[in-house]
Amino acid sequence: MMRFQDKVVVVTAAASGIGLAIARRFADEGARLALADINEDALREQSAAFGLPADRLLLRRADVSEMDQVEALIAATVEKFGRIDVLANNAGVGSYGYVTELPIERWRRVFAVDVDSIFYTVRFALPHLIAARGNVVNTASISGLYGDYGFAGYNAAKGAVVNLTRNLAIDHAKDGVRFNAICPGLTETPATRWMRENEEIAAAYADRLPMGRAGKPEEMAAAVAFLASEDASYITGHCLVVDGGLTAATGQPNFKRIMPTR
Numbered sequence: 001m002m003r004f005q006d007k008v009v010v011v012t013a014a015a016s017g018i019g020l021a022i023a024r025r026f027a028d029e030g031a032r033l034a035l036a037d038i039n040e041d042a043l044r045e046q047s048a049a050f051g052l053p054a055d056r057l058l059l060r061r062a063d064v065s066e067m068d069q070v071e072a073l074i075a076a077t078v079e080k081f082g083r084i085d086v087l088a089n090n091a092g093v094g095s096y097g098y099v100t101e102l103p104i105e106r107w108r109r110v111f112a113v114d115v116d117s118i119f120y121t122v123r124f125a126l127p128h129l130i131a132a133r134g135n136v137v138n139t140a141s142i143s144g145l146y147g148d149y150g151f152a153g154y155n156a157a158k159g160a161v162v163n164l165t166r167n168l169a170i171d172h173a174k175d176g177v178r179f180n181a182i183c184p185g186l187t188e189t190p191a192t193r194w195m196r197e198n199e200e201i202a203a204a205y206a207d208r209l210p211m212g213r214a215g216k217p218e219e220m221a222a223a224v225a226f227l228a229s230e231d232a233s234y235i236t237g238h239c240l241v242v243d244g245g246l247t248a249a250t251g252q253p254n255f256k257r258i259m260p261t262r
């Protein structure tokens, strides 16, 4: 499929994990890319494998929690490519700790990276998205739909991403710009290595995940590409859950596993 031939796609936090897979997917489908990350070395190393010529790839060091850096990213993209068709807001950091123990700086950092970044990218990119009749796909999380034990900051921030996506969708539907989000469940990225490598946590996930495995970054990227494509032309304000069935369960015990003969 070459659904994004010559389209201009901006991806934030593109040097690792889900963002890297999103960038690779758009590259494979013919897009021209503007990739941003705070880790410029990793961004350069990882994107080299895409094999894109210099006139189809813009790499930029940007901390997307900083408004001026986002403004410069969007300006550089438009200067190089002249348009923006798709904006994939993938940057997000987590937090672990109850409200009673989470340092206030961490709470603020999570909101700055996960939520403020979307406010900034949309603010600066919107005129270009309107001109291109483009769309935005945010990386939210199932943690933005339900609560996790011990993840107060992350739950609050991703909840904000989900509802900001809905707000933007309705505010700008008449402008011809669609806004959607993916809500990944546990995904095999460096960010979740500590969970997946902890035996007890891995066993608890194995018990709860109906499909019996974590998702792959490429499976998240496929969902982003669908939402960004013309196949999703009548979909806006939607948060697509990509979690192997994790949130399809009520949380009640697995009776068949515990009492197989009953």
Ligand SMILES: NC(=O)c1ccc[n+]([C@@H]2O[C@H](COP(=O)([O-])OP(=O)(O)OC[C@H]3O[C@@H](n4cnc5c(N)ncnc54)[C@H](O)[C@@H]3O)[C@@H](O)[C@H]2O)c1
Residues within 6 Å of the ligand: 012, 013, 014, 015, 016, 017, 018, 019, 036, 037, 038, 039, 042, 062, 063, 064, 065, 090, 091, 092, 093, 094, 113, 139, 140, 141, 142, 183, 184, 185, 186, 187, 188, 189, 190, 191, 192
């Ligand atoms: N991995 C999962 O299980 C999972 C599940 C649900 C949602 N998500 C979301 O997916 C997104 C990507 O997560 P991942 O697991 O791929 O992470 P990752 O750790 O593999 O990669 C994160 C990338 O973000 C970059 N980054 C961090 N802060 C930044 C900033 N301020 N500005 C620009 N770049 C920044 C890092 O340098 C890194 O390259 C996040 O929004 C995360 O919340 C991940």
